[in-house]
Amino acid sequence: MFGQKKWVPKGQHCYVTGGSQGTGLSLAIILVKQGAHVSIVARDQNKLKKAVEELEKVRQNSDQIIKWYSHSLSTYEGASAALQEACQPFGGKVPNVIFNCAGSSRPTYFVEETPETMKNGMDNAYWVQAYTALVASKMMVGQKSKGKIVFVASTLAYFSMVGYASYAPGKFALRGLAESLRSEFQLYGIGVHIYYPCTIFTPGYAEEMKTKPAITAKIEESDSGITPETAAQGILDCVQKGKFQHASDWITNFFRSATRGSGPGDIFDPLRNIGAWIIIPIVRAYTDRQVRGVRVEHEEYLRSKGFYESNK
Numbered sequence: 439m440f441g442q443k444k445w446v447p448k449g450q451h452c453y454v455t456g457g458s459q460g461t462g463l464s465l466a467i468i469l470v471k472q473g474a475h476v477s478i479v480a481r482d483q484n485k486l487k488k489a490v491e492e493l494e495k496v497r498q499n500s501d502q503i504i505k506w507y508s509h510s511l512s513t514y515e516g517a518s519a520a521l522q523e524a525c526q527p528f529g530g531k532v533p534n535v536i537f538n539c540a541g542s543s544r545p546t547y548f549v550e551e552t553p554e555t556m557k558n559g560m561d562n563a564y565w566v567q568a569y570t571a572l573v574a575s576k577m578m579v580g581q582k583s584k585g586k587i588v589f590v591a592s593t594l595a596y597f598s599m600v601g602y603a604s605y606a607p608g609k610f611a612l613r614g615l616a617e618s619l620r621s622e623f624q625l626y627g628i629g630v631h632i633y634y635p636c637t638i639f640t641p642g643y644a645e646e647m648k649t650k651p652a653i654t655a656k657i658e659e660s661d662s663g664i665t666p667e668t669a670a671q672g673i674l675d676c677v678q679k680g681k682f683q684h685a686s687d688w689i690t691n692f693f694r695s696a697t698r699g700s701g702p703g704d705i706f707d708p709l710r711n712i713g714a715w716i717i718i719p720i721v722r723a724y725t726d727r728q729v730r731g732v733r734v735e736h737e738e739y740l741r742s743k744g745f746y747e748s749n750k
């Protein structure tokens with residue numbers, strides 16, 4: 439916004455969840471290169487150690503504090519322990535910026551989901567970021583720290599399709615959370631930002647491709663995808679350009695403009711709305727035709743898996 443100073447990472451403590459690989463690691467690298475103190479959090483300790491080795495290579499000065507913490511963030515206890523530990527080297531002071539990059543998806547057909555996979559979906563799309571936001575905001579308000587909380591959602595927080603029944607609801611929920619917090623946190627001077635990326639070529643993406651339904655992968659071919667570096671820069675842009683919501687690409691921006699809720703958007707949104715009025719029905723017709731086009735193969739797929747035998 440005009441008159442506001444651009445946020446500068448140098449000397450700031452940045453807490454990056456999911457910082458051991460993919461988008462979170464790329465973001466951590468940019469932040470370290472710009473002189474920030476960086477704490478990364480994830481579960482796998484080996485990946486965390488390797489990530490810190492990479493971060494050490496780009497350290498700008500010997501004062502920078504660069505550390506890793508291993509916790510599962512999809513429980514409140516894990517999210518709380520991770521943040522408490524990360525405050526220790528700073529005399530208990532809460533980080534200046536919380537970057538919630540952690541998350542994952544396991545796309546499958548809804549009829550093949552189980553209560554466990556549905557719950558995992560919510561844990562790894564919603565709770566993995568929401569609990570950290572809860573712990574961090576209590577600390578920020580308690581310490582009267584005017585920090586920032588950033589969420590990483592997805593194109594799939596604006597629209598969904600076959601394959602994402604366990605993931606999209608969690609990302610939609612993050613939108614609701616970000617809108618609620620943006621409103622409340624005016625009371626405390628805490629900034630809230632949410633980024634909506636399309637496909638990002640990361641280890642997590644490679645993993646989800648292993649089990650992704652063919653039709654989901656086919657529809658996604660229309661999305662050319664971005665690198666983790668581009669996604670990381672997009673997350674940083676949210677904060678530095680003071681954007682509440684920010685999308686990575688034109689298609690997400692059409693969905694964003696048409697679905698953006700009560701949060702502030704940008705000046706082109708009304709124009710994009712006119713575009714979306716034309717484009718979204720075309721996208722829908724195109725993707726719906728692709729889905730209906732595989733009805734026969736899909737029935738064969740379910741038969742081959744014994745679905746009809748076990749679900750009567």
Ligand SMILES: NC(=O)C1=CN([C@@H]2O[C@H](COP(=O)(O)OP(=O)(O)OC[C@H]3O[C@@H](n4cnc5c(N)ncnc54)[C@H](OP(=O)(O)O)[C@@H]3O)[C@@H](O)[C@H]2O)C=CC1
Nearest residue numbers: 456458460461480481482510511540541592637638640642
């Ligand atoms: N890749 C893509 O196509 C897209 C991704 N996104 C979103 O962007 C974000 C980053 O994705 P991406 O860069 O692909 O990430 P990756 O899947 O490559 O990495 C995920 C990171 O999060 C950590 N993590 C995952 N679950 C947990 C957990 N329960 N507790 C603690 N740490 C966890 C992982 O470490 P560990 O497993 O060791 O815990 C890892 O560091 C995610 O929120 C994702 O949903 C959005 C749109 C597209």
Ligand SMILES: CCCCCCCCCCCCCCCC(=O)[C@@H](N)CO
Nearest residue numbers: 543592593594636637657658660661721
């Ligand atoms: C005429 C034009 C047709 C356009 C068709 C619609 C394109 C669909 C794009 C889907 C993009 C999904 C990106 C997010 C993925 C994600 O969040 C997961 N990979 C999570 O890890």
